[in-house]
Amino acid sequence: MDRAAIEGVLAEVPHLRAVDAAVLRRLSGAARIVRLERGGALFREGDPCRAFFVVVQGGITLFRPLPDGRIQVLRRLRPGQMFAEAALLTMTSYPVHAEANDAGTEIVEVDGKVFLDAFRSDPRVAAAMVASLSNWLLQLVDRIDELSIANAGARLARHLLRRPAKSTKAGFEVDLGQTKKELAEQLAIAPETFSRLLKKWKDAGWVESDGNRVTILDADALEREGE
Numbered sequence: 001m002d003r004a005a006i007e008g009v010l011a012e013v014p015h016l017r018a019v020d021a022a023v024l025r026r027l028s029g030a031a032r033i034v035r036l037e038r039g040g041a042l043f044r045e046g047d048p049c050r051a052f053f054v055v056v057q058g059g060i061t062l063f064r065p066l067p068d069g070r071i072q073v074l075r076r077l078r079p080g081q082m083f084a085e086a087a088l089l090t091m092t093s094y095p096v097h098a099e100a101n102d103a104g105t106e107i108v109e110v111d112g113k114v115f116l117d118a119f120r121s122d123p124r125v126a127a128a129m130v131a132s133l134s135n136w137l138l139q140l141v142d143r144i145d146e147l148s149i150a151n152a153g154a155r156l157a158r159h160l161l162r163r164p165a166k167s168t169k170a171g172f173e174v175d176l177g178q179t180k181k182e183l184a185e186q187l188a189i190a191p192e193t194f195s196r197l198l199k200k201w202k203d204a205g206w207v208e209s210d211g212n213r214v215t216i217l218d219a220d221a222l223e224r225e226g227e
Contacts, residue, residue, distance in 0.1 A: 001056070001106075006031050009108050013054055013082050015132040019124050030114035034107040036100035042107060043084075043094050051109045052085040053098075058105025061182070062096045073186040076101065076178055086133055088112045089119070101182065152189045153197050157226035159187060160207075160214060170208065171217040179212060201225075 001009075007028035010016055016024065033056070036042060042053065042060060053060070055077050062075040062083065074096055077083055087094050118125045165172035176183050184194035198214075201207045206222060208215040216222060 001033050003028050003031075006033070006108055009054055009056055010110070012080060014080075015082065015128045015135075019128055020122065023118050023122050023125060026114060026118060027110050030111035031108050034109050036105045036107070038100055038103045038105070040100045040105070042098040042100065045094060045097050047094050049084070049087045049091055049094055049112055051112045052082060052088050052115055053110070054082045054108040055079050056106040056108055058100060058102035060105065060107065061099050061101045063099070063185075064096055071185060072188065073182070076182065076186065078177070082132060085115075085129055088115060089129065089133075101178075152187070152193050154226045155187045156189065156194065156197055157222040159183070160216060161219065161222055161226060165216065168215065171215050172219065173213055173215045176212045176214065 007024050010024050010027055010031075011021075034042065034053075036058070043050075045064065057079055059079075060077045060083065061073060062077070063071045063073045065071055075083070084094065084098070119129060120126075160174055163174045163176070165174045167173075178186070180194060180198075181191055184191045187194075189197075198207065198209050201222075202209060204218075204221070206216070206218040208217060
């Protein structure tokens with residue numbers, strides 16, 4: 001991927017669309033492509049902040065290891081999403097691990113020093129970062145709300161009801177946007193518990209499940225489960 005293609009990737013990031021073209025050229029000139037296989041580490045918690053990133057293809061998981069050997073998933077990123085800008089602005093080291101969750105993952109890595117120079121000198125870059133951080137804060141609030149619910153069934157029910165859905169003859173089809181195992185990790189639900197919940201709800205006629213898609217047949221029942 002050449003410099004023009006990298007500039008095009010940056011220009012499509014929602015929070016960078018208002019940034020001046022000259023600034024995007026500066027950022028793309030200080031960027032490189034990183035390629036990772038599934039499970040490959042982009043950075044580890046405690047590594048010095050060196051850059052911010054944009055997913056080009058594949059995906060990245062941000063997570064923290066837990067003392068019992070499990071992981072706490074904080075965010076899953078897909079193509080077009082930017083991340084680690086907050087760490088560059090406020091920290092000296094990355095606060096989480098970042099790993100590829102797909103084979104053939106490609107990332108644009110933008111040099112942190114060049115980015116910080118642009119942030120300090122161009123109000124539009126600063127405004128873009130405020131918008132990005134505000135969006136991330138709202139996501140964290142939703143995540144805290146989900147994880148504050150002790151009952152695993154309530155967490156899953158609320159998550160399904162909040163996902164974008166497509167109306168079908170049977171009900172409302174929800175694309176999980178990730179594997180069921182990944183979603184279970186995100187919601188801090190043991191995989192076997194997650195499977196039991198879906199089977200229980202399927203047997204009760206509340207949902208149908210097909211791969212990474214769940215069709216909600218009885219939204220009222222799920223709403224009661226999420227209370």
